[in-house]
Amino acid sequence: MKLLKVKGVVIKEIAYKDNDKIITLLTDELGKISCMAKGAKKTNSALLASCQLFVYSEFVLYKGTTFYHINSAESIDTFYDLRIDLDKYEKACEISKTLNSLVYENVEASGILSLFLNTLYVIAKKDLDFSYVKSVFKLKTLALLGYSPSITRCSNCNSSMVEKEDKGYYYSFNTNSVLCGVCYEKLKKENEDKLKSGWYIKLSQATFYAIYYVLASDSKKVYSFKIDKKAEKELEKVADRLYTEQLSF
Ligand SMILES: [Zn+2]
Structure with a gap:
């Protein structure tokens, strides 16, 4: 079992069974991947913080047959400002939906992690017009995926x-x-x-x-x-x- 160390941000989470979660991570090294986070819903889980939507962490994981499995994680940025403001949180959700619709799993997505993190930062900290943010995000994501006008x-x-x-x-x-x-x-x-x-x-x-x-x-x-x-x-x-x-x- 080969352990991989990657930095990534949670762009989707689905509750699974009583205590587990299936999370979608956007990483630089592996692109977009699905991960099983065993026990991540338990309040005393070491994965609890890192496996929440929009948290950026360093993950240690290994590849299983269907999913990657998370071994351990250490959060780098929780984007706290997004969590305490419903309006900002909803904007971040809309951006991550756009991202999920454009980026497929297990394909190279170079530069998109950096763009997404910067977009979360801008929503959390700067008071920019949201339609402007959405337009720029769509255009830049498409360009990074090779669909540049x-x-x-x-x-x-x-x-x-x-x-x-x-x-x-x-x-x-x-x-x-x-x-x-x-x-x-x-x-x-x-x-x-x-x-x-x-x-x-x-x-x-x-x-x-x-x-x-x-x-x-x-x-x-x-x-x-x-x-x-x-x-x-x-x-x-x-x-x-x-x-x-x-x-x-
Ligand atoms: Zn001309």
């Missing part, structure tokens, strides 16, 4: 969309790519059908750079930009569309 170059003329004057940014919900304003106007004159089939929305420059920032930045810094309400709505549209598209596969 292609926005750095115009999908028609291939010119760089970054660091140039604002000629308009048109995002296609069909291809998850962008057209520059010049190409958009040109295509509108020449071939309106092509534009219709692309299902474009105009993005403000602020929204374009918000998306660009989320895709390019480190998971730990992904919430450190500010946008206005209009850009926030546009960002939400793009993130929600990408998210539902991914779920439908």
Whole structure:
């Protein structure tokens, strides 16, 4: 029996029999895994604290036939602020549901643990608009899973969309790519059908750079930009569309 030491956060818990729990852990090393936590519901259990939802711990476990089994655990961060505030707790639940719907078990999920922990931190400690947090979380998770929209170059003329004057940014919900304003106007004159089939929305420059920032930045810094309400709505549209598209596969 080989013992493994991993750091992970509980993203789901199910009561099992009288005293046990089956918990879902998000780890860096093993991705998302299901674990049997024997006796974790007992008040005197050494696993009690570490096997609660949103607690981040170091676990010692071994692989069984169906589950991993937890041998011991030591909590690193309990995210206490989430536990004493129902509103924050519910927000964290919504984020973990999103995470569970996108990430499959036993597949590589590099960087997602760090993103999820940072998101819990932001919900616990910072008073950010929650729809903004959700949009950023969805977009960054999808990008980390390899479903990043292609926005750095115009999908028609291939010119760089970054660091140039604002000629308009048109995002296609069909291809998850962008057209520059010049190409958009040109295509509108020449071939309106092509534009219709692309299902474009105009993005403000602020929204374009918000998306660009989320895709390019480190998971730990992904919430450190500010946008206005209009850009926030546009960002939400793009993130929600990408998210539902991914779920439908
Ligand atoms: Zn172009």
